[in-house]
Amino acid sequence: MGDAPYFAAHLRTARFQGFVWFLADTGASRTILLDRDVQLLAIPQEVLEPASLSIVGIGGSVQTLVVRDAEIVFASDEAAVSLRQDLWVVQHDLGQLPPEEVSRILRLPSVLGRDLINRFRLTSDYRTGTVQLEG
Numbered sequence: 001m002g003d004a005p006y007f008a009a010h011l012r013t014a015r016f017q018g019f020v021w022f023l024a025d026t027g028a029s030r031t032i033l034l035d036r037d038v039q040l041l042a043i044p045q046e047v048l049e050p051a052s053l054s055i056v057g058i059g060g061s062v063q064t065l066v067v068r069d070a071e072i073v074f075a076s077d078e079a080a081v082s083l084r085q086d087l088w089v090v091q092h093d094l095g096q097l098p099p100e101e102v103s104r105i106l107r108l109p110s111v112l113g114r115d116l117i118n119r120f121r122l123t124s125d126y127r128t129g130t131v132q133l134e135g
Helices: 035-040 099-105
Strands: 006-012 017-024 048-050 062-075 080-092 110-112 121-125 130-134
Touching: 006 130, 017 035, 035 080
Parallel strands: 017 110
Antiparallel strands: 006 017, 006 062, 048 062, 062 080, 121 130
16 A cells, blocks of 8 residues: 555445555544445445545545444454444446546545544554554
């Protein structure tokens, strides 16, 4: 994952489950699933509800949706932490974009925002290549 701080999480709802790598983004107010992970998780459209607020996405206008009451599990060698909360979802209209733009958007990672980061102590040591979320 290069030199950026990523955290692995297992997502689970009554309708889908799967593994996601989240890029820690202290500039993002919310944790957001982006297009690639929505596709990889095969999230059923009927699970996605319109969000009360809209988000401006990279590459222009996006559809802003919510997955209600998702379980998010962060695990390490020492312990696992399970949280429940609504997850925001951003979907671009990929059918209306040129192929090179679709390719770029599908490379964007999902984002671990301050709504989850602020529940922990975030430490990052670039020299040793370690990032940690501590309870």
